[in-house]
Amino acid sequence: xxxxxxxxxxxxxxxxxxxxxxxxxxxxxxxxxxxxxxxxxxxxxxxxxxxxxxxxxxxxxxxxxxxxxxxxxxxxxxxxxxxxxxxxxxxxxxxxxxxxxxxxxxxxxxxxxxxxxxxxxxxxxxxxxxxxxxxxxxxxxxxxxxxxxxxxxxxxxxxxxxxxxxxxxxxxxxxxxxxxxxxxxxxxxxxxxxxxxxxxxxxxxxxxxxxxxxxxxxxxxxxxxxxxxxxxxxxxxxxxxxxxxxxxxxxxxxxxxxxxxxxxxxxxxxxxxxxxxxxxxxxxxxxxxx
Amino acid sequence: xxxxxxxxxxxxxxxxxxxxxxxxxxxxxxxxxxxxxxxxxxxxxxxxxxxxxxxxxxxxxxxxxxxxxxxxxxxxxxxxxxxxxxxxxxxxxxxxxxxxxxxxxxxxxxxxxxxxxxxxxxxxxxxxxxxxxxxxxxxxxxxxxxxxxxxxxxxxxxxxxxxxxxxxxxxxxxxxxxxxxxxxxxxxxxxxxxxxxxxxxxxxxxxxxxxxxxxxxxxxxxxxxxxxxxxxxxxxxxxxxxxxxxxxxxxxxxxxxxxxxxx
Numbered sequence: 001x002x003x004x005x006x007x008x009x010x011x012x013x014x015x016x017x018x019x020x021x022x023x024x025x026x027x028x029x030x031x032x033x034x035x036x037x038x039x040x041x042x043x044x045x046x047x048x049x050x051x052x053x054x055x056x057x058x059x060x061x062x063x064x065x066x067x068x069x070x071x072x073x074x075x076x077x078x079x080x081x082x083x084x085x086x087x088x089x090x091x092x093x094x095x096x097x098x099x100x101x102x103x104x105x106x107x108x109x110x111x112x113x114x115x116x117x118x119x120x121x122x123x124x125x126x127x128x129x130x131x132x133x134x135x136x137x138x139x140x141x142x143x144x145x146x147x148x149x150x151x152x153x154x155x156x157x158x159x160x161x162x163x164x165x166x167x168x169x170x171x172x173x174x175x176x177x178x179x180x181x182x183x184x185x186x187x188x189x190x191x192x193x194x195x196x197x198x199x200x201x202x203x204x205x206x207x208x209x210x211x212x213x214x215x216x217x218x219x220x221x222x223x224x225x226x227x228x229x230x231x232x233x234x235x236x237x238x239x240x241x242x243x244x245x246x247x248x249x250x251x252x253x254x255x256x257x258x259x260x261x262x263x264x265x266x267x268x269x270x271x272x273x274x275x276x277x278x279x280x281x282x283x284x285x286x287x288x289x290x
Numbered sequence: 291x292x293x294x295x296x297x298x299x300x301x302x303x304x305x306x307x308x309x310x311x312x313x314x315x316x317x318x319x320x321x322x323x324x325x326x327x328x329x330x331x332x333x334x335x336x337x338x339x340x341x342x343x344x345x346x347x348x349x350x351x352x353x354x355x356x357x358x359x360x361x362x363x364x365x366x367x368x369x370x371x372x373x374x375x376x377x378x379x380x381x382x383x384x385x386x387x388x389x390x391x392x393x394x395x396x397x398x399x400x401x402x403x404x405x406x407x408x409x410x411x412x413x414x415x416x417x418x419x420x421x422x423x424x425x426x427x428x429x430x431x432x433x434x435x436x437x438x439x440x441x442x443x444x445x446x447x448x449x450x451x452x453x454x455x456x457x458x459x460x461x462x463x464x465x466x467x468x469x470x471x472x473x474x475x476x477x478x479x480x481x482x483x484x485x486x487x488x489x490x491x492x493x494x495x496x497x498x499x500x501x502x503x504x505x506x507x508x509x510x511x512x513x514x515x516x517x518x519x520x521x522x523x524x525x526x527x528x529x530x531x532x533x534x535x536x537x538x539x540x541x542x543x544x545x546x547x548x549x550x551x552x553x
Contacts, residue, residue: 044552051400055551077402087393103292104401141396 001066001113004182005050010059012049012137019045020206022059027184027199032177033212034197042206043186044084047155050184051081063151071272075103080149082128084156084186086140087130093137095124098146105147116142117170133160141169145176151175152183157190170196225262225277226252238265254279293408297415300388301381308377309423312452313430319366320434324359331357348492359438363448366516368491370469371455371508380476381419381464385412386410386541390550395550405546413538422498426454438547440517447521448513454522458507458530459483461537467539504529 005027008088010020014186020042027033035043036281048054051062051073058096060176088097095113100180102109113134117124120138128139142147152173152210173196175196177183189192193200225241228250249272255262314484327334398408428449435445454513468472473479491508503509503526510526 046550048396048550053396053399055547073404075402076400079400081396081400083396083400085393088390089394091387100292100296100461101397101401104403241473 003027004031004063005033005184006060006062006065007046007050008060010046010049010061011047011057012054013057018020018042018050018206019057021205023206023208024200025208025211027182028181030177030180031199032173032185032197034181034193034200035184035203036188036190036193036200037203041203042154043188044201045206046203047081047184047186050204051079051153056147078150080144080152082140082144082149082152082154082157084159086136087151088164090129091127093125093127094122094131094142097128098124098141098143099102101143101215107147109146112146113142116145116172116183119167119172134162135164137161138165141172141289146177147287148181149175150181150246152181153186153216154183155186155187156266158187184193221280222251223255223262224277225255225275226250227266227269227274228272230272233269238262249288291411293403293411294415294418298387298419301384301415301419304381304384305377305419305423307470308380309426309444310356312373312423315373316366316430317428318435320359320363320437323368324497326355327362330417344496347495353424357361359435359440359515360448364512367451367510367513368488370452372484372488374452375458375459375487375508376480377423378416378420378481379463380480382416382460383467383473383476384463385416385480387465387470387476390467390470390551391473391476399550402438406542408453409542409545413460413464416459420453420456422459424450424456427452434453444516448516451511451516453512454530455508456502457534458510459487462507463532464541465537468544507533 001027005025007023007025010023011021023046025046029212035046036249037043045054049056050063050068052068052075055069064078067074068075092100094117095154098113099110102113109247113124120141122135122142124140126135131139137157141157144154154173158169161169164234170192173183173185185193185197188242197214199213200217201211201213230249232249232250233246235280236246236251236253238244238253239261241253242250243253346491364499377441399405428446432442432445433448435448436442463480466479466500470479487506487508490506494509507530510530513520515522
């Protein structure tokens with residue numbers, strides 16, 4: 001399987017302020033790769049460096065084996081990008097903007113523009129400045145996908161889209177992925193990433209903390225535990241317990257470890273109620289963020 | 291080529307309006323004002339003599355020159371060049387700050403086109419627009435000169451003054467577009483550029499200090515030099531070329547190397 005995106009020790013600093021530090025990423029062809037972290041963690045900086053919108057301070061960044069700075073125009077011919085905030089030229093109809101966008105690619109994208117417009121229920125003859133945020137986002141989605149790119153880079157793509165449109169959007173991305181496109185999907189909404197991604201990188205304060213398969217993260221190794229006791233609990237300690245929250249006589253935490261150890265620890269309390277479930281990604285990731 | 295077409299289309303209306311306005315000004319001055327001034331030269335001289343000395347100088351009123359069409363054209367050029375400066379800086383700033391104003395730099399820079407090419411096409415669009423505009427201007431201007439039996443080559447050279455002056459303001463417009471953090475109104479900035487250039491020109495007319503003309507782009511290509519010296523001042527020509535090359539060169543490097551700002 002060939003590598004589509006590869007970064008080694010990729011660093012971008014804005015003068016004294018932090019950007020990204022030593023980012024190592026390797027995204028395979030055909031993958032849907034999630035990039036998750038809180039606001040300001042460095043997701044957009046990484047993406048913008050990959051796209052050649054900003055220039056790295058040090059390290060290496062390659063897409064399709066080509067250098068992201070030296071060969072950016074060759075790379076961008078096969079990349080579709082949807083920025084987190086969509087802004088376009090004043091006084092332009094959506095169709096004119098999309099035709100202008102299509103004119104940069106050496107293929108006829110007219111049919112695809114109208115197909116995507118229909119799927120996303122967008123009036124292409126409307127001026128972009130008169131559109132709602134959600135509809136502007138749809139224009140962004142179409143301009144990112146109209147040339148059937150081999151790599152789709154999505155930076156917080158669902159903001160402004162209603163749940164129904166989000167569902168359609170995910171279906172579109174999955175279809176593109178099934179056709180062979182690789183997807184880099186940045187978000188701070190974990191459930192989105194869980195829905196669609198194969199692997200995920202967690203970024204915090206400019207550094208990649210972990211890269212894991214979604215299936216591993218959500219496998220039975222992690223348990224979400226909630227129990228209440230007849231008396232007040234002042235302290236709870238257990239190896240493998242994350243995000244421990246104690247409220248009067250109830251305790252909740254995410255557990256990764258030997259189940260017997262968990263049961264032994266719980267046995268020390270007069271339990272009145274207990275709930276052990278599969279944790280959400282939010283629960284699993286929370287300890288990276290705090 | 292798509293960028294070139296797109297940019298040309300975006301400035302088309304503005305270029306037509308400015309071209310018509312400049313030609314209308316030239317026509318009205320040449321056909322309407324010049325014959326009146328010429329016929330009433332004595333009265334005009336008296337009127338000018340009664341003005342404060344600096345005032346007449348500042349506005350380029352020199353009765354020794356105004357009696358002939360060449361001198362009158364030079365007087366008109368002071369105002370035509372202001373219009374030309376506003377036009378050139380307006381279309382340049384419009385083209386070069388378009389993405390910055392619309393906050394859509396991400397859109398254009400994520401397309402498969404080198405930044406160098408993008409810059410070149412934008413510059414080309416501005417130059418083509420000015421060349422087309424000046425073609426019409428030169429035709430009308432030469433027609434005006436021909437009515438006063440002025441040699442075609444001199445008339446042509448004098449008419450070219452506007453284009454050369456405009457090229458300086460293209461360079462100024464590019465550097466302003468590239469280094470301004472925010473551009474709210476293209477028309478406000480370009481009008482300001484025009485008025486500052488006019489103010490400097492008026493000041494240079496009054497203050498008699500050596501080399502001060504080098505600060506006034508509106509005076510580099512004064513048409514009167516064609517008729518009095520037989521051509522443009524070589525030093526001004528070199529100085530104007532240096533300004534153009536330095537402004538465009540610095541802007542080009544910045545355009546191709548600068549991080550795209552986050553919206």
